[in-house]
Amino acid sequence: MSREIVLDELQGYTEPVELDREVAATLRDTGLVSVVPAHGGAWTILPAGKVGAVQIGELLVRVKPKEKVGLNRLLFLLGYAADPGFRPNNVIGSEDEDLFAALGESLARHGERALERGPLNGYVSVEEALRTVKGRIRVGDQVSRRPGQLLPLEVSYDDYTADVAENQILRGAIRMMMQVPRLSDPLLGRLAHLDSKLEGVSVLNHGAALPVWTESRINGHYVPALRLSEIILRSMSAEAGTGHRMVASFVVNMATVFEDFVATALKEALEPYPGLTEWQYEAFLDEAEPGFRSSDRVRMFVDVVHCVNGRPALIFDAKYKAASASGAYPNADHYQMLAYCTALGVPRAWLVYAGRGEPRVRRIRNAGVSVVEFPLDLSQEPEALLAGVVELAKLAFFVANQDPDSTSART
Known part of the structure; x- marks a missing residue:
């Protein structure tokens, strides 16, 4: 009998549930949730900082993002971070549909279009x-x-x-999807038919690096299928678990997804402006001292730094955190931005949060530094979300070239 458990990413309490011990251990090992013993042989299942879904035989456990980000939006964020050309129409399925069913249907449709004229050679x-x-x-x-x-x-x-990188990636995703339990027989039949069309194409080893491919006029009709296939191969696993139960998991860290998306989108948005954008910019908080090695210094890695004429001009840091009931964010984030600004000699830092609201500027006392809280609403349509990043880049560059004593994020 099928069973489903749905959790919110920030959920702090759930009623204990009865699970087979082997199922509980398998579920815990996926990393999607924490599973701890409760009274009477039951188990308490709580989110563990990840989102996605795990299917173990007839049991489906889902953890939904805090910002009500549906399947299409989640996969858009994942895909865009890896390739700015990714669009949400690469996924077919409603936002509330079973994740594995939607992924399988999307892969089948795009695979059918890709292989309509036969495998690429x-x-x-x-x-x-x-x-x-x-x-x-x-x-x-x-x-x-x-x-x-x-x-x-x-x-x-x-x-x-036909044994080229594009077909290897597509076949690898199809083979993995075919191992997901509880997919409908018609969908499995379509996937099996696609797999047969790729007979003779090498099967990728689980966990191996994906082969490299480059978009071109020749493989253009493959691109939607390839982008989705790469997400499946990077974020999903499907294999036999304990007790010969089939286990499928699609687990992602939303903090990492958000940080990667912001970094990629900001780099794109800052391209029209003078300077160079760097990710994970290395800096030191303390001064270099004679006789001391750089490994002894206080090292920092800033999410995104835009340099002009070789000097840091704009600082950005992405935080996937929830605001308090009053709308405030953790104090530690502002301490961190103050350290970045002090060490890099920049008067303003931009804290990019996942959430709704308007930008807010906080002037740090006795420091000549301002920290701007800039929210990005992940529930928006992708075009609006990217437009928000473009606005952020424009605003940051404009303010950086104005009066340094300005206290408004919109002046």
Whole structure:
């Protein structure tokens, strides 16, 4: 009998539930939730700082983001952080639909479009030992591997084949999706049909680095399927668990997703302005002292720093945190921004939060430093969300070139 447990990312209490001990251990190992023993053999399940879904046999556990970010928006944030060309229409399914069913349906539809004209073919470099000459003889390898032997020959040549990076990625995602329990038989049939079209394409090893591909006119019809496939392969796992139950999990850290998205979107938004944008900008809080190594200094890594003429001009830091009931954010964030501004000699830092509201400026006493709290509403449509980042970049660059004593984020 199927069973579903739905949690909010910030949920602090849940009623204990009855679970098989092996299921409880498997669920805990996914990292989506914490699972601790409760009274009477029951278990308490609480969010563990991640969002996503885990399917263990007939049990489905979902953790929803705090900002009511639906499936399409979540995958947009994930995809855009890896590739600014990603758009939410790469995912097909309603916001409240079962995550695995929506992912499977999206992959099937995009895969069908990609393979409508048959698998993509391309040239790949092959090195192997043959008894006849094909391509170029690798003399160095022949001498070192087969001294004094004429056959077989170590050769290299270009082969026109379907075993290219695009098909390997697509087949890897299809194979993984086919292992998800409780997908409908019609959907599994469509995925199996797509897999058969890719017969002879290498199957990627679980956890291996994804092969590199470049968007072009030739593979343009593959791109939506490839972008979705890469998200599936990076964020999802599907395998047999304890007790021979099939386990599928799609688990992401929303703090990391938000920080990566803001960094990517800011870099894009700041491109029209003079200067260079750097991620995880390395700096030191303390002065260098004679006789001391840099490893002894207080090192800092700032999320995003925009430098003009080689000097830091704009500082941004993304925080996926919840505001208090009064709308305030943690004091530690402002201490951190004060340290960044002091060390880099910049009078203003921009704290980018996931949430609703208007920008707010806090002037730090006796320091000549201001910290701007700039919220980004993740429930917005992607176009509006990206427009918010463009506004942030424009505002930050404008204010940085105005009166340094200005106290308004919008002056």
